Amino acid sequence: MRIIVGITGGIAAYKAPELVRLLKKQGHEVRCAATEHALQFVTRVTLETVSGAPLYSDLFASGRTEHISLKDWGEMLIVAPATANIIGKVANGIADDALSTLLLAFSGKPVIMAPAMNCEMWAHPAVQRNIETLKAWDIRMVGPEEGELACGVNGVGRMSEPDAIAAAVCNSESRTPNSELGKWLVTAGPTYERIDSVRFIGNYSSGKMGFALAQALADAGAEVELVAGPTSLKIDHPRVKVTRIESAREMYAAATEVFPHCNGAILSAAVADYRPSECADHKLKKNGSEGMHLDLVQNPDILATLGTMKTDRQTLVGFALETDNEEANAQHKLEKKNLDYIVLNSLRDAGAGFGVDTNKVTIISRNGNRKESPLLSKKEVARLIVETITP
Numbered sequence: 001m002r003i004i005v006g007i008t009g010g011i012a013a014y015k016a017p018e019l020v021r022l023l024k025k026q027g028h029e030v031r032c033a034a035t036e037h038a039l040q041f042v043t044r045v046t047l048e049t050v051s052g053a054p055l056y057s058d059l060f061a062s063g064r065t066e067h068i069s070l071k072d073w074g075e076m077l078i079v080a081p082a083t084a085n086i087i088g089k090v091a092n093g094i095a096d097d098a099l100s101t102l103l104l105a106f107s108g109k110p111v112i113m114a115p116a117m118n119c120e121m122w123a124h125p126a127v128q129r130n131i132e133t134l135k136a137w138d139i140r141m142v143g144p145e146e147g148e149l150a151c152g153v154n155g156v157g158r159m160s161e162p163d164a165i166a167a168a169v170c171n172s173e174s175r176t177p178n179s180e181l182g183k184w185l186v187t188a189g190p191t192y193e194r195i196d197s198v199r200f201i202g203n204y205s206s207g208k209m210g211f212a213l214a215q216a217l218a219d220a221g222a223e224v225e226l227v228a229g230p231t232s233l234k235i236d237h238p239r240v241k242v243t244r245i246e247s248a249r250e251m252y253a254a255a256t257e258v259f260p261h262c263n264g265a266i267l268s269a270a271v272a273d274y275r276p277s278e279c280a281d282h283k284l285k286k287n288g289s290e291g292m293h294l295d296l297v298q299n300p301d302i303l304a305t306l307g308t309m310k311t312d313r314q315t316l317v318g319f320a321l322e323t324d325n326e327e328a329n330a331q332h333k334l335e336k337k338n339l340d341y342i343v344l345n346s347l348r349d350a351g352a353g354f355g356v357d358t359n360k361v362t363i364i365s366r367n368g369n370r371k372e373s374p375l376l377s378k379k380e381v382a383r384l385i386v387e388t389i390t391p
């Protein structure tokens with residue numbers, strides 16, 4: 001892979017040449033980009049010698065748009081060390097030197113940051129807010145670690161060691177698409193249950209989790225049948241076929257039709273458990289000052305139905321969105337609905353659940369294995385789920 005190592009001005013910059021060396025040893029082509037401050041800690045000659053390529057550090061030196069040509073060249077950008085300053089710049093869209101300009105231009109390609117700073121700086125709400133912003137944009141953080149810092153105190157802020165950062169690069173390299181994954185069903189988004197011609201019962205699901213799962217499965221090599229409730233999200237992947245539905249019963253019909261032809265299914269949709277027993281074909285009028293009573297009937301449980309249809313060669317994964325007794329409720333759903341895995345997310349975790357770009361999950365398998373994620377972007381959570389449930 002062609003990797004750009006960006007170096008900013010912190011004492012941990014002295015470890016950057018070792019990172020470059022390890023990456024080259026792994027077979028990557030490496031080029032370095034450094035801020036002016038970084039060059040107070042590590043020299044141009046060192047970085048050019050270990051990388052074997054000219055250093056990019058001056059936005060105006062060449063008279064060419066090198067931040068664009070370097071962006072076109074690079075397949076991944078690692079910022080190590082990443083100071084509070086560069087983290088703040090990227091989170092706020094500031095591009096005022098060679099590296100920050102390159103980082104903004106690099107949007108859409110994989111970026112890893114290894115933060116390093118004093119522990120008080122790391123704990124500052126502004127830094128934490130910026131970190132959350134970057135994670136939500138799918139920028140992956142490695143570290144920081146706890147230990148002795150350059151200022152002599154112990155705390156969280158040490159840059160992860162170069163071998164840990166190099167290992168993170170290996171893990172984030174996308175798997176070779178595996179066509180043996182076959183076909184997978186994914187459900188996503190909310191369902192709308194009509195009350196009359198203008199009103200419905202719905203929920204806050206945006207479809208982001210389910211669309212990220214469809215993308216991750218397709219990237220891994222699967223053919224994906226995505227059955228999506230009402231959402232404005234789009235997905236453009238040759239291996240993803242989208243069927244758009246509105247109600248739980250329509251989702252049920254689409255899912256039960258396609259499931260027998262699938263190797264597995266992940267049901268992340270927030271399906272309405274109830275629907276109005278009748279739907280008026282006109283707009284219901286206000287009835288004086290009297291209240292309105294809706295008679296609700298139960299919708300079919302799609303996941304439980306697939307659990308009864310499932311054969312030994314199929315993998316069935318459900319989600320559990322809980323607000324209390326999380327683990328016990330998730331475990332109960334896993335057993336009752338005959339699942340292989342359940343992905344628990346709790347509305348008590350900040351940044352998890354409906355609408356947001358991030359999630360924090362626990363993946364529980366039928367045989368009792370558990371994997372807990374930190375707060376990650378939904379894209380990263382989706383990759384983690386796919387890695388866990390597929391061979």
Ligand code: PMT
Binds near residue numbers: 208
């Ligand atoms: O769409 P986002 O904004 O990204 O939000 C993501 C999410 C919060 C919707 C997602 O992460 C999530 O938790 N999805 C499941 C929501 C839910 O309905 O959970 P539940 O615990 O009520 O349902 C358990 C499981 O049964 C789910 O897999 C659900 O899809 C399925 N189910 C539920 C009811 C029903 N009638 N049919 C079903 O298939």
